[in-house]
Amino acid sequence: MTIHSVRSWYIYLFFILVVAACSKEEQAPVPENIIAVTEQSGNTPSAAAVPVSWYQLQFKLIRETPGFTPPVAARALAYTGIALHEAVVWSDRYGHSLSGQLNALNYVPRPERGKQYNWEIAANSALSDIITRLYPTASPANVALINALDSTNRLAAASGCDASVMNRSVDFGKSVAAAIYAWSTTDGGKDGYLNGFPTDYVPPVGPAFWVPTPPAFQRALLPYWGNNRLLVKPRYPETAGIAHPAFSTDTAAAFYKEAYHVYQKVNTLTPEENTIALYWADGGGTFTPPGHLLAITAQLITEQGLSLTKAATLFAQAGISVNDAGIVCWKYKYKYNLLRPITYIRQYIDAAWGPLIVTPPFPSYTSGHASFSGAAGTVLAGFFGNHFSFTDNQKVPEGFAPRAFSNFQQMVDEAAVSRIYGGIHYEFDSEIGARTGEEVGRRVMGLRY
Structure with a gap:
């Protein structure tokens, strides 16, 4: 990302926050860095702006949501990427689902045969849903950003898109995210952000072993x-x-x-x-x-x-x-x-x-x-x-x-x-x-x- 695009992102975040605070009757313009595309153009380079926008917001969530230490952040980034992949993989005739390849992932919804999808909208809905689920303690301001980005991306991608295609794409993306999240809850790390320093862990004692270090002398982080x-x-x-x-x-x-x-x-x-x-x-x-x-x-x-x-x-x-x-x-x-x-x-x-x-x-x-x-x-x-x-x-x-x-x-x-x-x-x-x-x-x- 160039210096210009970094600045554009912060301007974009400010824009979204303003939109979220506006009344529902107001119609906000589409930000310039979100490109409206048709339902057939999900594999154009500009379409990657949708997931990139969600990752940029997720970096902000990692910074500002308590408990998102490096392993916890890595976990959230992983399930975000998997949900994104599964939401769009069927747009590529040569693509392969990760279902059956990743550990204990045995089911992910598939699109209906013969039906048309807007893959950008599917990706946007999957990312909005999985990120909302992965950051349940996000601040109200950041929840507003999530909701606003969902709406803004959907509006941008829906240009020229039939309402039935849009609704089907939204539903598909959400169903993929729900399946990936349900699978994620069984991995042992679901509540890592809530209890990073468990009091029941007792480290071994001896000259070679770890002890809390200055200046904070904190307990051991995520010992399990x-x-x-x-x-x-x-x-x-x-x-x-x-x-x-x-x-x-x-x-x-x-x-x-x-x-x-x-x-x-x-x-x-x-x-x-x-x-x-x-x-x-x-x-x-x-x-x-x-x-x-x-x-x-x-x-x-x-x-x-x-x-x-x-x-x-x-x-x-x-x-x-x-x-x-x-x-x-x-x-x-x-x-x-x-x-x-x-x-x-x-x-x-x-x-x-x-x-x-x-x-x-x-x-x-x-x-x-x-x-x-x-x-x-x-x-x-x-x-x-x-x-x-x-x-x-x-x-x-x-x-x-x-x-x-x-x-x-x-x-x-x-x-x-x-x-x-x-x-x-x-x-x-x-x-x-x-x-x-x-x-x-x-x-x-x-x-x-």
Whole structure:
């Protein structure tokens, strides 16, 4: 997304909020960045503006709805993408439903044979319905935005559309969303946003184990998240995992050297390394690391002019990848329960040391940033190619300069190392996180869309 389109989005949000506050008798004009199309044009590049508009609103919801921490946000983004995909897949004669491919997804409604559909309207209704269900505690102002975007997109897409086609398309999109949401409620993560810090979890005790970290000293975040159902089953049973270097306080040991590397790196950051750490921080009150990756996805969909079905496929793939990467990562986090660098460094190296960014409230191994980025980066490379160059403009509104990458692996590497520069992860956290994320991404790319 260009700087101009970022500004346009905020202008668009303001417009929608004004429309939502107006009386029902008033007829609002169609915003310029929503293009009215006919019922046959669901695969034109402009049609992708409908899902992109919903993802842009969802990034705002992630920022502003309590409890949408990175794994919870990743889950919402995944089910949003799946609902979108299933609402439009039948517009492509070569498309494949994810029913029967995703774990325990055995039924998704299909369109009526011989009937005509407006696929943009179907997509819009599916997205409106699934997002409303996934964010039940959204603020009244954001609920108004959801309702207004639903109406505005539907109005734009309905130009020249017969009323029966429009109604059938709306009903189909809603039926798909209802089925996907019902399936989502059985995955173990439905109420994750309500109870991120369960009081019944008691972390193990010992010198190598995680303890709450300053400044907030919060309880462990989502300790049971790793038990959630994966969307894509591994082809083979998962192994016991990849162990980190053995904990040791011996200055000659590998673990001490890893911690000392973090200590020394934070103390000697270059201006560029400092920028990288802050650029990828994506902490509380932001669109989170999974949101950042899906925002890049939305930007590329817009820049590359993808059709509605292509956009739906990519949104589904990217969302599924970050969801499953989060589950695998959290499984390892609470399998190993490894202490954070700040705990080790202050106890065994320098009691006055502090990281550049605040340490999040969960164990160190493996890195969530690296896992999410490894998964999404693999999906994006599979879609656009290993040598696709791009510029991430997503943090421009926050005062950062755009960051250019020659390929997606460079993006993954930078996101992964940013956590070492920030002082909150060991290098092996990021290396193994990126590797397991890549494995997840490859599984996602193995499905038929």
